[in-house]
Amino acid sequence: MKHTNREVLTKGLKYLAAALPLALIGPSILFSAFNNQESPWYIPVLIVGIAAFAGSIFLMFKGIMTIVKALFD
Structure with a gap:
């Protein structure tokens, strides 16, 4: 099944959205x-x-690579 570029872009943005809390919590925990x-x-x-x-x-x-794939593939 071939994914549309919009679906792949949305997937990449979800990865980045999941990374944001970890990027903020990690330094606090350390x-x-x-x-x-x-x-x-x-x-x-x-x-x-x-x-x-x-x-x-x-x-x-993974999010940035997915977004690049959606934009240039």
Whole structure:
């Protein structure tokens, strides 16, 4: 089934919309983790913050590539 350019563009914008909260939450979580290094929750919170950053970067990349595909394909 062939997707129309509008559907692919909408899909790319959804990826970017999903990346936005992660891009805002990731630094907050990491800041909290680095301020509480003596806490026993330091490592789990640090892992969650890094995962939020990685998810944000992945979704931004995938969204931008999808939008480029919709515009130039």
